[in-house]
Amino acid sequence: MRDLDRSPLAQLTLAWLRETAREPExxxxxxxxxxLLALALGIAFRRGTPARIPVGVTxxxxxxxxxxxxxxxxxxxxxxxxxxSAFSELRRGDLALVVTASDEGIEYRYDPTRDxxxxxxxxxxxxLQRAAGRSDPKSTYDVTIQERGSRYIDFLIPGLLGxxxxxxxxxxxxxxxxxxxxDRLLKRLNASPVPRGRFLLGFMLGRLVFLAVxxxxxxxxxxxxxxxxxxxxLLLLTALAVLGAFTFTGxxxxxxxxxxxxxAVTGLMNLASLPMWILSGVFFSxxxxxxxxxxxxSALPLTGMVDALRxxxxxxxxxxxxxxxxxxxxxxxxxxxxxxVRIFRWQ
Numbered sequence: 001m002r003d004l005d006r007s008p009l010a011q012l013t014l015a016w017l018r019e020t021a022r023e024p025e026x027x028x029x030x031x032x033x034x035x036l037l038a039l040a041l042g043i044a045f046r047r048g049t050p051a052r053i054p055v056g057v058t059x060x061x062x063x064x065x066x067x068x069x070x071x072x073x074x075x076x077x078x079x080x081x082x083x084x085s086a087f088s089e090l091r092r093g094d095l096a097l098v099v100t101a102s103d104e105g106i107e108y109r110y111d112p113t114r115d116x117x118x119x120x121x122x123x124x125x126x127x128l129q130r131a132a133g134r135s136d137p138k139s140t141y142d143v144t145i146q147e148r149g150s151r152y153i154d155f156l157i158p159g160l161l162g163x164x165x166x167x168x169x170x171x172x173x174x175x176x177x178x179x180x181x182x183d184r185l186l187k188r189l190n191a192s193p194v195p196r197g198r199f200l201l202g203f204m205l206g207r208l209v210f211l212a213v214x215x216x217x218x219x220x221x222x223x224x225x226x227x228x229x230x231x232x233x234l235l236l237l238t239a240l241a242v243l244g245a246f247t248f249t250g251x252x253x254x255x256x257x258x259x260x261x262x263x264a265v266t267g268l269m270n271l272a273s274l275p276m277w278i279l280s281g282v283f284f285s286x287x288x289x290x291x292x293x294x295x296x297x298s299a300l301p302l303t304g305m306v307d308a309l310r311x312x313x314x315x316x317x318x319x320x321x322x323x324x325x326x327x328x329x330x331x332x333x334x335x336x337x338x339x340x341v342r343i344f345r346w347q
Contacts, residue, residue, distance in 0.1 A: 053076045053116070055096060055120065055124055057098075067079065070128070087109065090109065091315070108125065109142075113151070159283060160282070161309055165244040173249050181345075182261060215238065231313065237312050240305070243333065246337075247305070247336070250340060251272070251333070254337075258343060276300050279297045281297075282306060304324075308325035
């Protein structure tokens, strides 16, 4: 035992363990993050019951009875929508299948290149034929769509753009401010006649310079390589990206306004960003989470940002169409900046 205590290797190992235990971010990423990620994804993709199949039923005389027959069967979640809205959500990837029921038969509209659409068609048809008694099965008609905007890559690119705006605002601005405070650069600036509001605004303007490069780079790559469409106004899309950069830069400044060490700000930024990475629909639809969580998810700034970007890029939405999302994102940005200016500490 004494030999072990004197062993340089044992002492180095113990020293490493002590240093690691003193780093909050190391403890978080090693022990806490995997559990939180497993919990969130387990809720979103729980397999105790069949995976939910989102199905749209176009409004009409048989719409309500058709939706009632589908809901709860084989994990189907059916909702009655106007035809234009249903087709739009199908194209955006929010629906796997659109059903139009009439006295003449049932029309199924789906994208055969999507696994969820292709697998949803026989499941939904089986439920509706059983509901009709199968003695005189209803005639069915297939309308297949294969257009840009309904693929997973089309769903993913706006999410990645929103995630990039979040990450750059937090790490590129918030982390830098704390490093400047730690290195006493902020203390020197405090002796200058520069107001702190103007100092913080300078960070935000610098962030916009980077945005002028990253936005066309990502969108141009997605369009050239994968054919990702931009159906809405480029001017509106740019304005949304600027709003996102403003909001998440303000968010980063707020987090960094009081933190004294890089370890502290790293932990705070992980705590703030982790729920949005998982819940805000970047990599998969936030509809996978239970209905009770939806108000909280909708209130997150990244959710509003991603939904607005998808609306403009994939649906051609106007400003009026994304006004609710813009209000959520703008409120977060303005509130974060105002509080950051008020509580910002130079040292």
